[in-house]
Amino acid sequence: MSEKFFAKAHCRQCGGHIEFPCEAAGMMVPCPHCQKPTPLPAALRGKRKIWWLVMPGLLLGLIVVGWLAMNGLPHTGRAVKPSVIPNPAPADLQRVSQLAFWNFAIERKEESTITHATARVLNESDAVRYGIEVKLELLDALGQPVGTAKDYLERLEPNQDSHIRALVIKRDTVSARIQSITEQ
Numbered sequence: 001m002s003e004k005f006f007a008k009a010h011c012r013q014c015g016g017h018i019e020f021p022c023e024a025a026g027m028m029v030p031c032p033h034c035q036k037p038t039p040l041p042a043a044l045r046g047k048r049k050i051w052w053l054v055m056p057g058l059l060l061g062l063i064v065v066g067w068l069a070m071n072g073l074p075h076t077g078r079a080v081k082p083s084v085i086p087n088p089a090p091a092d093l094q095r096v097s098q099l100a101f102w103n104f105a106i107e108r109k110e111e112s113t114i115t116h117a118t119a120r121v122l123n124e125s126d127a128v129r130y131g132i133e134v135k136l137e138l139l140d141a142l143g144q145p146v147g148t149a150k151d152y153l154e155r156l157e158p159n160q161d162s163h164i165r166a167l168v169i170k171r172d173t174v175s176a177r178i179q180s181i182t183e184q
């Protein structure tokens, strides 16, 4: 307790007003009015002033609790959920803006001319992601870009995984990778 906290009392002898630093609580002191010794109360320890010290701490605590309620606990405080990403990490694992992509494949059905670029996706952030537009770069057998394909994910919860499946028009596509992510 610092010296700047004062309490108030009255002299036992003359009833005069005494203001004293909290450190002096419970002591016998000479009254500033009648000079006779008078005890200073021990219980009065500047409660009201201490309350003003405690209040900002309480308010800060409430703000922190409110923030955590809205945003979830930080990574360090949360029980780690096992990831769906294989361990060791797949060679084609790509991370873009806290989204992880892996298992890229080009699906071509024998009887059909329709080709799809597919991949797994995991939301590695603590936020629900909305309106994720995934733009894929398509590559030929030599690894040269031949075009792009797009897929759209309406909603992805934190730690939720899903699939992307984008229509591919370029017939010489043999692999794909993430080119860009845009979100609502």
Ligand SMILES: [Zn+2]
Binding pocket: 011, 012, 013, 014, 015, 016, 031, 032, 033, 034, 035, 036, 038
């Ligand atoms: Zn007095």
